[in-house]
Amino acid sequence: MDKQKQIVMSGIRPTGYLHLGNYFGALRNYVKMQEVYPCFFMVADLHSLTTHPDTSFLKENVHRVLAEHIACGLNPDLVALYCQSHVPETAELYLYLNMLAYKGELEKTVTFKDKARLHSENVNAGLLTYPVLQTADIILHRASLVPVGKDQEQHLEMARNFVQRFNHRYGQVFPEPQAFNFGNELVKVPSLDGTGKMSKSENNLATLYLADCDDTIRKKVMKAKTDAGPTAPNTPRPDYIENLFLLMQLVSDSATIQLFEEAYRSCTIRYGDMKKQLAEDMIRFMAPIRDKASQLQKDKSYLEKIMKQGAEKAGASAAATMEIVRNAMGLNYY
Ligand code: ADP
Secondary structure (H helix, E strand, C coil), X not given: CCHHHCCEEEEXXXXXXXXXXXXXXXXXXXXHHCCCCCEEEEECHHHHCCCCCCCCCHHHHHHHHHHHHHHCCCCCCCCEEEEHHHCCHHHHHHHHHHCCXXXXXXXXXXXXXXXXXXXXXXXXXXXXXXXHHHHHHHXXXXXXXXXXXXXXXXXXXXHHHXXXXXXXXXXXXXXXXXXXXXXXXXXXXXXCCCCCECCCCCCHHHCCECCCCHHHHHHHHHHCCCCCCCCCCCCCCCHHHHHXXXXXHHHCCHHHHHHHXXXXXXXXXXXXXHHHHHHHHHHHHHHHHHHHHHHHHHCHHHHHHHHHHHHHHHHHHHHHHHHHHHHHHCCCCC
């Protein structure tokens, strides 16, 4: 297929504040892709119900996440930026795909097992079929490129399986979706405590949120785990130190990174200095996004206009796909 014609789709759940992982895993690619491809980007409010059934903060979160998308550089006139629940065709396609997804494979999904452990009081069917809903979101626009972080790799593999099954049974309707990152390897931004990834809803102190104020960023970075430093030249870096370098690579210039890499190699590194530098570079990077997002968030009528405009674009694309789907499935009786 012509690369220019490939369609892009991705989504982020409004379960809390967006963080550096969302930015480098997803949003950074969105912003680059909007110039090249037709793009659909969604606030995944229905997905958030699988783990966050209390909707009292949902509206506020949806508004903030939308504002944060735009503050990161997304142009709502160029892309379809919309809310998942504004496109009801999603639920219809989800229903059809559920008939092609098997209990055994869903139960084996790593994210399902993790979430079931974390939310053991609410292991609902929506949580189990999360990858099915995600597939519906993507293929509703017949998208094939999905900018996501590394944690989504398995979901995309499942999406390809569901698509293959659909196409095999009902005819060649959908392209097979691929996880996408401009830098080849999918990104995983590590949490500051060295355990797992930064995440919206868990380990708040080890995650840098785009809305964090300068002092909070400093405090969190300074708390990151370190040790007394290497005692012999060229010692391999422990995970938590490697993570600090990884974070530095995201926001610091190459001369700064080289300086600390050299200091590590020669056992003269002072982690206090490294973290101070990292904190200041983070602030330089994050503060403009934070300030712009907080401005945009106050303008409710602008955000509502954006949502309506996005829903229209996404709705038109969804309606066209569902017409093809119903015909392919033989659900066309008159
Ligand atoms: P969260 O896990 O924080 O709730 P979502 O599940 O809504 O985030 O994921 C939104 C997007 O952000 C997905 O593309 C996901 O891969 C990406 N993402 C989330 N956390 C990270 C991370 N720590 N590193 C890289 N990408 C991430």
